[in-house]
Amino acid sequence: MDLIRIRRREGLAFDITVRERTLSCDMSVSDGGQGDGFAPVELFAGSLGACIAMVVQGWCDACGHGGDVGVDVALELVPDPTRIGAIIADIELPASVPADRCDAVRRVVEHCVIQQTLKQPPALDLEVSVGS
């Protein structure tokens, strides 16, 4: 896995760079940023949604169900401490997928790495140092 670098641009805006591709991350104006990028929780939810979309698209393609998969995701934040309390995802299948295959798609979604990671949280190993 390549190193993912997060470096400050200005204010609360940070660039996330991996393999020479960069995403902008920032908070909204009302939350102290400039709204010049995705909020971290939006990236988190977007990551889950993209993972689900890719896994389900792969299944559709392999099964010969032509068309595009779409996923809509929303978050609910809860307090004390502030965190994501619920993630809601709606998966829209291509029209060529028979309705009775929806349960199969639910099983396919279990192959999403991000979803599995949420179900079995990883160890978080932090080390803090002072820059030179």
Add this chain to the structure above:
Amino acid sequence: MDIKLGGKDVAIDEDGFIQDPAVWDEAVAKDLALTESVTDMTEDHWKVVNYLRQYYLEYNMAPMIRKLCKETGFKLKEIYDLFPSGPAKGACKVAGLPKPTGCV
């Protein structure tokens, strides 16, 4: 600060949520909707707003988004089509509920 909503002076917070849910009525809701760029409160808008309002009055909290979708019959994207700021910051504001906690 106070602003004119539904023909009366109503206290709102810095994000435009009304401070006292008891002052809410349909006229206030229509003016709150304008602040959310919803210029026409359709039957679908009212279905969402009335459900949120009813749930809040019964449980003193907003429903989970999935419950809102199931009870109103709208998909997630349809809720966002109705209220571009989303169910929390858009629909709840129009329904006169308190500002939701969080940073999104």
